[in-house]
Structure formats: C-alpha cells, structure tokens
Amino acid sequence: MPVHGRPAIMGGSPPGVNQTRTMAKSFLLVDAHNVIFARPELAALHRQNRAAAREKLLQILERLQDAGDMRVVAVFDGATGKNPEKDFSGAAGVQVFYAQGADAVIERLVAKYAATHRLTVATDDKLIRTAAVAAGASTVGVDQLFADIAEAEKEVGRTLEKLRRRK
DSSP states (O other), rough: OOBBBBOOOGGSTTTOOOOOOGGGGEEEEEHHEEEEEESSHHHHHHOOOHHHHHHHHHHHHHHHHSSSSSEEEEOOOOOOOSSSSEEEEESSSSSSEETTHHHHHHHHHHHHHTSSEEEEEEOOHHHHHHHHHTTTOOEHHHHHHHHHHHHHHHHHHHHHHHHHHHH
C-alpha cells in the first residue's frame, strides 16, 4: 500500500513503528529465491538458466534501490566453497548473500537490525513474515513488491519528465 504517495517499501513508517527508526537507514531484505519462484517470468527463466534468473532479479532490485532511499539486500539459498555465508555486492549494486538456509539468515538479520533500522522483508513465506513482524520489521508480499517497483519506476519517469520540461 502506498504511503504518502510513495510505494509502501520506499517511505513512511508502518503503524506502530518507533519514530526514532524512521530517521535510521532503510533496508529491504529480499528472500530472493522465494521471489524468483513467485514470479512466472523469473521462474521460467530459472528453469532455463539459474544464473540469468538471479541476475535479472538483481537488475530489477537495483532499479528499485536507485529510485528510492533504501538499501536492498538479496538473500539467496545455496552456498559453495568453505564459507557457507558469502556476502558481496552483485553487479547490480545490491548487497547479496548466498547461504545454506537463507531463511535463517533473513531471520538473524531482522533480529539484529530491526531495533535500529527500518527493515522491510519481501517474501511470500509466511513463517519468515511472521518472524520478521515479531522482531519489529515490516513485510511485503511478492506481488506488492512488484507493484511498488512499478510505481517507483513511474515516479522516476515523472521526475525525469519534469526535469526535461525545465530545459
């Protein structure tokens, strides 16, 4: 649901959120594989090429990050090598974690940072959403996430059009 004319994940505080957190950094934690499998176009791409589906999602999330004032963190299931939790910035500029048990990583991040940062968790996983809300984070389902992304892109387009008219 939009807040003050902005997509819900891009601004405003959910009801009952401590106002001191509204001044803190905002983060969107994305249950990445849950999002991929919830979107038919990404799920189809994943069946053909897993890396391409991950990259496509990261590109979409980068556009959202660029349009707003939040940092996006994508958590993918799966790990390789000796370090099961790998943290790096993807080509899209979105922070990326690969971990066996991505759900547990999301829950740990929420538990650690929800008191000091504005956190929104994007997933359709009911257990993760319940744990996130219990720890003080907001949640958004995948359909709403993509609706908010579309609205953010429209907002950017409107801003660019206004700037073009000024010239």
